[in-house]
Structures are given as C-alpha cells and as structure tokens.
Amino acid sequence: MEDFISDWVARHGADRDRLLPLLHAIQEEAGHIDPSLVPVLAEALNLSRADIHGVITFYHDFRHEPPARHVVKLCRAESCQARGGAAVEEAATRLLGVPMGEKRGDGRVSIEPVYCLGLCAIGPNALIDGRPVARIDTRMIEQLAVEVNA
Amino acid sequence: MASVALGADDVARAFEEAGCDVVRTGSRGLFSIEPLVEVEQDGARIGYGPVGPQDVAAVLDGSHAARLGRVDDLPFFASQQRFTFARCGLTDPVSLDDYQAHGGWKGLERARSLPSAEVVEIVTASGLRGRGGAGFPTGIKWKTVLDARSADKFIVCNADEGDSGTFADRMLMEGDPYCLIEGMAIAAHAVGAGHGYIYVRSEYPFAIRTMRAAIEASAHLVAPFTLEVREGAGAYVCGEETALLDSIEGKRGQVRAKPPLPALQGLFGKPTVINNVLSLAAVPFILAEGAEAYASVGFGRSRGTMPVQLAGNVRHGGLYEVGFGITLGELVNDVGGGTASGRAVRAVQVGGPLGAYFPPSMFHLPFDYESFAQAGGLIGHAGITVFDDSVDMAHMARFALKFCAAESCGKCTPCRIGSTRGVEIMDHIIAARGGAPASRTRQEDTGYLGKALYSRAPDRIDVSVDAQVGLLRDLSDVMKHGSLCALGGFTPYPVLSALDYFPEDFGASSPVTEAAE
Numbered sequence: 276m277e278d279f280i281s282d283w284v285a286r287h288g289a290d291r292d293r294l295l296p297l298l299h300a301i302q303e304e305a306g307h308i309d310p311s312l313v314p315v316l317a318e319a320l321n322l323s324r325a326d327i328h329g330v331i332t333f334y335h336d337f338r339h340e341p342p343a344r345h346v347v348k349l350c351r352a353e354s355c356q357a358r359g360g361a362a363v364e365e366a367a368t369r370l371l372g373v374p375m376g377e378k379r380g381d382g383r384v385s386i387e388p389v390y391c392l393g394l395c396a397i398g399p400n401a402l403i404d405g406r407p408v409a410r411i412d413t414r415m416i417e418q419l420a421v422e423v424n425a
Numbered sequence: 426m427a428s429v430a431l432g433a434d435d436v437a438r439a440f441e442e443a444g445c446d447v448v449r450t451g452s453r454g455l456f457s458i459e460p461l462v463e464v465e466q467d468g469a470r471i472g473y474g475p476v477g478p479q480d481v482a483a484v485l486d487g488s489h490a491a492r493l494g495r496v497d498d499l500p501f502f503a504s505q506q507r508f509t510f511a512r513c514g515l516t517d518p519v520s521l522d523d524y525q526a527h528g529g530w531k532g533l534e535r536a537r538s539l540p541s542a543e544v545v546e547i548v549t550a551s552g553l554r555g556r557g558g559a560g561f562p563t564g565i566k567w568k569t570v571l572d573a574r575s576a577d578k579f580i581v582c583n584a585d586e587g588d589s590g591t592f593a594d595r596m597l598m599e600g601d602p603y604c605l606i607e608g609m610a611i612a613a614h615a616v617g618a619g620h621g622y623i624y625v626r627s628e629y630p631f632a633i634r635t636m637r638a639a640i641e642a643s644a645h646l647v648a649p650f651t652l653e654v655r656e657g658a659g660a661y662v663c664g665e666e667t668a669l670l671d672s673i674e675g676k677r678g679q680v681r682a683k684p685p686l687p688a689l690q691g692l693f694g695k696p697t698v699i700n701n702v703l704s705l706a707a708v709p710f711i712l713a714e715g716a717e718a719y720a721s722v723g724f725g726r727s728r729g730t731m732p733v734q735l736a737g738n739v740r741h742g743g744l745y746e747v748g749f750g751i752t753l754g755e756l757v758n759d760v761g762g763g764t765a766s767g768r769a770v771r772a773v774q775v776g777g778p779l780g781a782y783f784p785p786s787m788f789h790l791p792f793d794y795e796s797f798a799q800a801g802g803l804i805g806h807a808g809i810t811v812f813d814d815s816v817d818m819a820h821m822a823r824f825a826l827k828f829c830a831a832e833s834c835g836k837c838t839p840c841r842i843g844s845t846r847g848v849e850i851m852d853h854i855i856a857a858r859g860g861a862p863a864s865r866t867r868q869e870d871t872g873y874l875g876k877a878l879y880s881r882a883p884d885r886i887d888v889s890v891d892a893q894v895g896l897l898r899d900l901s902d903v904m905k906h907g908s909l910c911a912l913g914g915f916t917p918y919p920v921l922s923a924l925d926y927f928p929e930d931f932g933a934s935s936p937v938t939e940a941a942e
Contacts, residue, residue: 295658
C-alpha cells in the first residue's frame with residue numbers, strides 16, 4: 276500500500292484537503308484502511324499521526340479491518356421505520372446469524388446500519404454489496420441468507 | 426437509484442433485448458409507478474408502470490394493464506408547478522443536446538450578459554430562500570460574498586442530503602445534473618468565484634457518478650469556472666455547512682463557531698457561497714424566466730416553489746413540487762393518498778430527523794417557513810415522513826436523541842452529552858410507563874459501531890414519570906439554546922413535539938400544556 280499512496284500523492288497532490296479522497300481511494304483498493312498506514316499517510320501529507328487517526332475514526336465509512344464477503348447495509352432511519360424496518364432488521368439479524376453492526380464469525384456477511392439512502396417512499400431499503408434494494412421483506416432476506424450460505 | 430432499487434436494470438435489459446432504443450432517465454418522482462417505462466411513438470409519450478421484465482411484449486403492443494396514458498396528465502403531475510424539476514425524468518440526464526433542447530443554459534447566458542451585481546439583485550428580487558432548511562435569503566448571502574474582497578472565492582454546493590425522508594437533491598443530481606451545474610456557474614458569475622465543489626454523501630453513488638460525468642461533459646460550457654465532486658464519508662453532521670467545509674478541507678467534520686460567516690471566511694478561509702442543491706438548481710429558472718415569474722408563486726414571505734418529498738408510510742410517495750401555501754393535510758391526504766398500510770395517519774414528521782412531529786389536528790398548517798416556525802416546527806428540506814397508528818412516539822423521541830448522540834461531532838457539550846443523557850431519560854420513561862417496551866426499542870440499543878451506547882438498562886425507577894418529563898424539558902432547553910449547530914439545537918423539536926402532541930405514549934400523568942418554547 277505504501278507504493279499506492281506515493282503514486283496517488285504524485286498524481287493528485289499532497290495538500291491537506293486531499294486526505295479524504297486518498298482515504299476513499301485506499302479503501303476502494305484494499306477494502307479497508309489498515310491502522311499501520313497511519314504513519315505512512317502522516318508522512319505523505321505532512322500531518323501528525325493523531326490528525327490522520329482522528330479523521331479516519333471520525334467518519335463512519337472508513338473500515339479498520341477487511342470487510343465481510345457480503346455487506347448488507349440496512350436503513351434504520353425514520354422513513355424506513357415507518358414502513359416496517361424493525362421487522363426486517365429482526366429477520367435479517369436472525370436469518371443471517373449476526374447482530375446489527377457486526378461481521379459474522381466466518382467472515383461471510385456483516386450487517387451495518389445506514390441512515391437513509393434517499394429511497395424513503397419505497398422502504399425498507401438496503402444496500403446489498405453496493406446494490407440498492409427497495410421494499411425489503413422477510414422473503415427477500417431468506418433468499419439472501421441462502422446466497423450467503425451457499 | 427429508486428427505480429434501480431425496484432429492478433429497473435432488468436427491465437431496461439429486457440427492452441434492449443427486444444430491440445428497443447432505451448434511454449435511462451432520472452425519476453419522474455412518483456415512486457408507486459416505478460419502474461416507469463414511457464414509450465415514444467409518433468411524438469407522444471405513453472407511460473406504463475410499474476413494469477417488470479416479463480411485461481415487455483404487453484407494453485410494446487400497448488395492451489398492458491399498467492398503461493397510464495400521458496404521464497403529465499396524471500393528477501399527481503398535472504397539479505404540480507415544476508420550476509426546478511421541469512426536466513427531471515424527461516431527459517437523458519447527461520445528454521447536453523437534451524438539456525439544451527429543454528431550455529438549458531438560457532439562465533447562464535442571460536446572467537453572463539449582465540453585471541454581477543445585477544444577477545444578485547435578480548436573485549434577491551425572486552425571494553428565493555435557502556432550500557436546505559435554514560431559509561436564509563439567497564440573494565443576501567450572495568451579496569455578502571460579492572462585496573467581500575478576495576482574489577479567491579468559492580461556490581460550495583451542499584449535497585449531503587442526510588435527512589431521512591428527503592431525496593430531492595439525489596433526484597435532481599441523478600435526473601438533471603446540468604441544472605445544478607448551471608446554477609453554480611450563475612452563482613460563480615454573480616459573486617466572482619473561480620472554482621466550485623459539490624459535496625455529495627457517499628450513500629448516493631449514482632448521484633456521484635452522474636455529476637462527475639456531467640461536469641466533464643459540460644466543462645467547456647461553464648469555463649473558466651471549474652467544478653469538482655467531493656465524496657463524503659458517512660457523517661450526518663457534515664450536512665451542517667461549516668462542518669462540511671472542514672470535511673472538504675480534509676479534517677474531521679466539526680462545526681465551526683459563527684461568526685465569522687462562511688460568506689466572509691469560508692472554505693480555506695476565503696469568501697464562500699454555500700447553498701443547497703435545490704437553492705442552486707432554482708437559479709437557472711429565475712434567470713431565464715425572470716424574478717417576477719418565480720416570486721409570483723408562493724405564500725407570505727415564502728416565495729416560489731418547494732420540492733416537497735412525501736415519504737415513509739404513504740401511498741403515493743414521491744417528489745411533488747408546488748408553490749408554498751398548500752396545507753400539510755392536502756399534501757398527506759390528497760396528494761399522498763394517506764398511509765400505504767391503509768391504517769389511520771397518526772403522526773407526520775416534517776423536516777427530517779430534527780423536525781417536529783405533527784398530529785392530524787395540525788393538518789391545516791400552510792406549507793410556509795413562518796407558519797411552521799410558529800407551530801414549533803420547521804420545514805427543513807421539505808421532507809414529510811408519514812406514520813400510521815402503530816407508531817410509538819416515545820420510541821421516536823428516544824430515536825431522535827439516540828441519532829443525535831451517534832452523529833454528534835462532539836465539539837459542544839449540550840449536543841455531545843445532552844443527547845446521551847436524553848436517551849437515558851427516555852429509557853426511564855419507557856420503563857416506567859408500564860408494559861413491555863416496544864420490541865423496536867431493544868433493537869436500537871446498539872450504536873453505529875455495534876457497541877452499547879449506555880451500559881445498563883434501567884432496572885429500578887425511583888422517580889416519577891412526571892419528574893423525568895420535567896428533566897427532559899430542561900435538557901431540551903439546554904440543548905436548544907446551548908448547542909453550536911442545528912444537530913444539538915434542533916433535536917428538541919422531534920422530542921418535545923412528540924411529548925406535547927402524544928403525551929399518552931410517555932405515560933405522563935396529566936396532559937402536557939406547556940408550549941414547546
């Protein structure tokens with residue numbers, strides 16, 4: 276990853292405001308931002324390690340460890356709650372065998388909360404491996420569980 | 426994105442396989458008929474929806490049961506005044522030809538034929554107020570930036586649409602990206618800015634992709650003004666304008682104290698116009714058609730149109746652009762058709778997670794900044810989330826506080842600690858009101874990172890509900906007046922309105938009569 280970072284900085288610059296785009300690029304490349312990269316980033320952008328750590332931990336998107344094979348982001352904001360979101364969440368955690376906010380022990384699936392995908396009239400909504408899915412119901416969760424366990 | 430979430434990719438593929446020319450548009454805004462297919466034949470567009478991949482043959486021979494006729498003639502569309510969303514859903518979003526053919530760039534052309542100050546005057550005369558929620562007059566903001574002396578000035582578009590129940594920004598960016606680009610180019614001419622940023626939340630990957638493609642394709646038309654998209658990273662508070670600026674600068678998205686105003690010391694310390702997507706996208710119409718054409722629609726001091734978003738448990742949810750002044754009840758019952766579940770409407774939350782909950786007894790309220798403020802609420806970004814009678818309002822009040830605790834930037838104490846204390850008080854109230862708490866409540870007990878935000882459930886209640894309610898009111902007062910920004914300052918709106926209008930859900934011993942103030 277060190278080479279990736281130096282290449283990226285050579286192409287896009289080392290100004291402080293490049294930090295978020297660079298973090299996105301790293302996560303896209305590696306799936307997560309390994310804590311061991313903090314000093315590398317600090318060096319590359321001429322910032323303190325505390326500064327880099329502070330930014331990475333502030334934003335919910337940045338992962339500190341590799342993601343599960345399937346990532347299910349379930350919306351739990353008000354609009355989806357009004358459309359039966361709680362029941363879908365209950366079904367998902369039960370059928371996929373992992374609590375909200377966690378990765379399953381075998382690394383096959385994680386369920387993460389998300390607060391609004393902007394599909395508020397056709398909820399409950401989810402992003403399943405980056406794909407938006409509307410009007411989620413128990414039957415769709417059952418299908419997903421079969422795919423995950425296959 | 427909405428249609429894609431409902432399977433539009435499969436539908437498009439099926440039509441392509443049947444030999445049709447398929448143009449993917451943005452959403453028209455009525456989700457109950459999506460995926461919507463419009464078939465153009467002999468100059469007429471006939472709509473079908475919702476359509477699945479198995480319906481291709483029936484749509485092509487015109488025999489499908491979901492045939493809607495001309496979409497514009499449906500009551501949902503015929504009764505709207507579409508100033509900002511006039512092109513959305515009609516055109517190929519990134520086609521420059523389409524944009525031009527539907528009146529695009531007229532506003533920019535006119536703006537560039539006028540001196541900067543005159544453009545600002547036109548926007549001021551239109552009565553346009555910030556559509557992102559605060560309602561501050563756009564022309565006055567622009568004038569401050571125009572008058573500021575600096576070699577560098579910026580236009581920043583706030584597209585961090587994090588409020589539940591809102592999706593107008595997403596729809597516009599996905600469906601008519603050049604409208605936003607044109608608005609930003611007009612703003613740049615009006616204040617003398619050279620570069621602009623569109624800060625889009627990461628939850629909107631389709632909007633990010635469309636905006637980037639449109640910026641690239643239109644670069645020669647807006648030059649010398651340049652634009653770029655910045656992607657957020659999942660922090661609600663970055664929708665607050667100063668936190669958003671810090672985020673673009675590569676920092677934690679923490680709120681800045683004001684003054685100085687961003688108009689004078691904004692991005693990188695330079696004079697900056699920060700406007701919402703809808704504010705900037707309203708500008709091309711104003712320049713092209715004139716301030717009077719815009720200002721002639723509206724109610725009181727709320728001029729022009731508002732793209733209202735009907736969401737939650739509503740039958741005909743979607744985007745409905747109309748002049749201010751339509752009542753809340755007309756929007757929920759007449760336009761929205763009541764609940765999707767068919768049960769009675771019990772509460773509607775207006776203005777996102779920080780907006781007040783209103784019961785049907787308040788449905789006479791006209792949609793207007795001042796009327797809502799007077800009633801202890803806010804219009805915000807004009808999202809309306811409908812709930813039926815199965816909603817537990819104590820749970821919703823707890824959720825608002827919990828959301829604030831999870832999303833607080835941490836800079837000020839009332840928001841950071843007050844919200845967590847508020848969740849604890851709500852737990853006492855919910856436990857004390859008797860009966861089992863709603864099952865939903867238990868599932869809310871993990872935070873964003875899956876950790877419990879508080880360590881123990883209240884097992885023994887040694888104070889009365891009334892005392893807890895009193896404490897909740899005091900806490901709300903501190904949050905409202907002591908917080909740096911709207912996240913902490915407005916969280917009391919959903920909490921107190923739930924308490925005021927639905928005291929029975931809190932188990933309060935006497936009806937609450939104290940005003941939300």
